[in-house]
Amino acid sequence: MKLCDLAELIAGSILVGEDQPDLVIDRAFAADLLSDVLALTEEQTTLITGMVNPQVMRVAEILNVIAVIFVRGKVPPASLVEYANRLNIPLVTTKKTMFETCGLMYAHGVRACRSRSTCQMSDSG
Amino acid sequence: MKYAIRAGDIEHGGSASARIKSELSRAGVDATTARRAGIVAFEGEMNLIVYSDDGGTLSVIVEPDAVMIELEDTGPGIEDIDLAMTPGFSTAPVWATDLGFGAGMGLVNMQKHSDIFEIHSKLGVGTRIQCRIERKGDWAMNRREG
Numbered sequence: 579m580k581l582c583d584l585a586e587l588i589a590g591s592i593l594v595g596e597d598q599p600d601l602v603i604d605r606a607f608a609a610d611l612l613s614d615v616l617a618l619t620e621e622q623t624t625l626i627t628g629m630v631n632p633q634v635m636r637v638a639e640i641l642n643v644i645a646v647i648f649v650r651g652k653v654p655p656a657s658l659v660e661y662a663n664r665l666n667i668p669l670v671t672t673k674k675t676m677f678e679t680c681g682l683m684y685a686h687g688v689r690a691c692r693s694r695s696t697c698q699m700s701d702s703g
Numbered sequence: 704m705k706y707a708i709r710a711g712d713i714e715h716g717g718s719a720s721a722r723i724k725s726e727l728s729r730a731g732v733d734a735t736t737a738r739r740a741g742i743v744a745f746e747g748e749m750n751l752i753v754y755s756d757d758g759g760t761l762s763v764i765v766e767p768d769a770v771m772i773e774l775e776d777t778g779p780g781i782e783d784i785d786l787a788m789t790p791g792f793s794t795a796p797v798w799a800t801d802l803g804f805g806a807g808m809g810l811v812n813m814q815k816h817s818d819i820f821e822i823h824s825k826l827g828v829g830t831r832i833q834c835r836i837e838r839k840g841d842w843a844m845n846r847r848e849g
Binding site for chain 1: 713714715716717718720721724725734738741742745746749802803804805806807808809811812815
């Protein structure tokens with residue numbers, strides 16, 4: 579799915595990335611716990627979150643996140659938007675909940691990014 | 704590269720690690736290794752911010768075949784390392800969990816992304832963690848094969 583279509587689907591606004599409407603969003607991971615994002619994602623992914631603190635973009639930068647979608651009407655501060663602009667990582671905001679956002683995206687073909695379950699982690703630990 | 708990390712400085716939390724990751728990429732370290740090193744550094748940096756008494760240092764050394772990440776603080780020290788290494792175990796304060804951290808995955812995650820992970824800690828003295836991340840390209844592939 580293209581970034582511009584995704585924004586329309588979830589009734590979202592593109593804060594960063596208007597210049598990348600054709601960017602393909604096909605994998606996603608949703609969490610508010612950034613620890614889980616760091617621990618479990620194993621490939622480049624779109625991040626769906628309700629957290630708007632500066633750490634979100636730092637995690638996104640470290641993990642080479644494709645795009646960040648802020649749910650539940652959370653609006654990131656200007657400094658975060660500026661950071662995303664500098665990294666060229668698209669940001670989308672939506673008033674929909676995380677559940678609705680994930681459901682809509684899944685129904686339109688976006689799939690879970692390759693990840694490790696916490697069980698696997700403790701089993702092999 | 705060596706960074707001084709201040710205890711409680713959540714505002715800048717992760718900024719040293721983000722810088723480390725981009726510096727490693729610029730230095731020609733492959734993307735997968737840079738990502739792993741970034742994760743290890745980030746978790747370590749957040750640990751220093753959330754748990755240390757007086758902050759600590761985060762150091763990175765790039766070797767021809769590996770990236771070394773070292774974290775050191777001067778307390779409080781970890782009473783039971785095995786317990787601290789248990790996935791989900793956490794003593795994080797509420798302000799840290801409110802920000803999406805302190806889920807009890809930090810040390811586990813550092814170990815998982817390191818090829819060699821060593822932790823030494825003494826109550827009242829401090830903690831030292833050394834991580835070696837081999838520069839071997841697609842680590843996920845390597846893990847699956849080996």
